[in-house]
Amino acid sequence: MDLSQQLGGESAIMTLDGEPVPSMQRRRITLGLVLDNEGHIATRLIDVTPNRPPINISVRALGSRPAAAKFIGMDTVSGLCVLKTDDESIKSGAFSSPDPLPVRMDINLYGFHPNKPLNLDSAVVAGSPRVILFKGRISKALGDFRYNQGNPIYTLVSPGLTAVQDCSLILDRGNSIFGLAIYSMGAGGKHLVYPVSMIQKITQLVINTHKSISHGWLGATGIDEYGRMITPTSKANNPTVSERGVRITAVAPDSPAEIAGVRPKDILLNVNDRRIETYAQLASLIRQIPANNEINLRVKRGIEYKVLRAKLAAAPAVEPEQQLIAFARRLESMEEELRLLPPSDPARNKLESKVDMMRHFVGAVTGPAPPEIRLRVFYGMEVQPLTGQLMNYFSVSQGLLISNVLEGNRAFKSGLKAGDVITKIGDIVITDMTSLMTGLDKWVNGQLQITVSRRHESLKLNFKN
Known part of the structure; x- marks a missing residue:
């Protein structure tokens, strides 16, 4: 186990639900998980993005002196950052990776005191804050819209978690490391636990590629709009009950949305079992689901309701502006391919249709952007x-x-x-x-x-x- 100290960050901490983040000072100590004996560490750092990495990080094992570490990359869904240190005293602990993963489990939470002040001064940062063991329980987040076999997250049933305890270690009752606790401000106070097996899978991809991992991408954009819900007491040709949803305005060609059958003018009502009422909710929700995960989309088309299944792709870039650039470059590439295609080529009509779709999609996603x-x-x-x-x-x-x-x-x-x-x-x-x-x-x-x-x-x- 390891304590990771970040210097030079801004006053924020990433959460998983898109809610406002708690205010923090520019210096903070957080717990982390030593992944191997090569100096790789998983943790969560304040106000870090792939394009805004931490400037100065030091790490240390309990009882040892601080050592320099560097930022390799991060997973934009979980906020897990991967660090690397050359300090040979940083060693991996004993992991608990039961197969299959239990539905529920008694645990020990290894973290700071829940009432520890969130604003840490420099004297505390330079010292050795006390870490305490709390008894608790976790259960698989079976009712959470993010949960599936490829994303086996847990809910922390007890103890309660405060912002200062973000990234606490979750131990089994034998004190082997089972995972990390992720503090979430929203979601009804439900905090998540990522098991070690999942953390290793995520971080190994960052280590192998030296790149950050982008979130899932649906490939559809829309606007907030009221739909009409058919009820047993309303006539099909004169519905009277209103419900909010997201009216799809554009779908990218060959995207997960197009492959799933999503069409412009569909009204998207649910993702998995999560109700969607605004486009901001939809965008935030999709950013919380890893790529390659399958989701159910409940849409209203005309007076019919349909459930479509989509497999999210990796977002074309990790930062919003980079995504816009990626979309624009893809459109340019498609237009150039179309320009070089002879008029008599049988594939031309299909490509023309895809280019038109991409033009419409790029226009829809960039239209709201500042000039x-x-x-x-x-x-x-x-x-x-x-x-x-x-x-x-x-x-x-x-x-x-x-x-x-x-x-x-x-x-x-x-x-x-x-x-x-x-x-x-x-x-x-x-x-x-x-x-x-x-x-x-x-x-x-x-x-x-x-x-x-x-x-x-x-x-x-x-x-x-």
């Missing part, structure tokens, strides 16, 4: 407004200054450079972000001409859209 993100994702550049002083410097009366061009994207391929000032797109004079996006979005296919000022000279560039 700055859409500009970066679709066109590969960042801009900033011109002050009067900058206008004088660049000898222009209007325009937007390109502050960054992303290598390999459309702006880069078209010859745009950081320091250029965009003054016109076609006949549209560029004065602000709205006029810029109007000009760019106007050209769906083909090329458009962009006028820029570069080193006090006016240039016209063909922008491939």
Whole structure:
């Protein structure tokens, strides 16, 4: 067993339910699980994402001196982070991995005192906080929407858990390590336990690939909307009872949603046994389910109710903006494949249909995004407004200054450079972000001409859209 200390984090801790996170200071001690004798450790760290790893971590076994550790990656569903230390004193403990896993089990919880202050000062961080053994019980989370044979999570029946006890070790009554406790703020106060066998499976993938693991992905987007529920007392052609759901607006081609039979205009009501009333709930719920897990989708289509089964794929990226970039690049690739396909090719009609689906999907998922993100994702550049002083410097009366061009994207391929000032797109004079996006979005296919000022000279560039 191991104590892991993170320095330099922000004031938050990842939870599994999308609820607000508790406030913490930038220094915190947490428990962790030594996975092997090669220095790999599983734990949960404050405010860590795959693109924002912890800056400075030290770990130590009880009774030993702190040693440096590095962050390898994390599982975005559970929040489990994998660390690596070269300290040879960090050794693995005895694991309890019964096969089959018991339905319920008496346990010992090894963690901090539940009333320990959440805001830890530097003196406490530098010291040795007391760790206590609590008797308790766990049971398989059979009624939880996240549970299945491939995701055999447990519910911590007792003792109660506080935020400071997140990542406490769960021991069997012989004090062999059975798993880790995961603190959740929502879900009716039900906290989860991940068994060692599952932790090893998750972390081994991170260790082997040196990459973080993305959450599950359905490949459908939608909007909040009221549906109509048919009841025995209502007529089929005049239903009177309302219920909330998510109206599907777009489905990605070849996605789990399309394969399962989800269609635009379907109203999604349930995922497994979990009621869905808003798109925010749906997005949060899917992020809590690992890839390759199967889920049941209850949808309303017209006046009929259907149950569809989908197997989630891995999200194309672990960060939301990276996902948008991945969608845009896939669309570009599909459009290029279609462009190269001869008109007489029998596969052309099918590919045209998929390209149309992908265009609609990309438009639906990026439409709500701020223009700055859409500009970066679709066109590969960042801009900033011109002050009067900058206008004088660049000898222009209007325009937007390109502050960054992303290598390999459309702006880069078209010859745009950081320091250029965009003054016109076609006949549209560029004065602000709205006029810029109007000009760019106007050209769906083909090329458009962009006028820029570069080193006090006016240039016209063909922008491939």
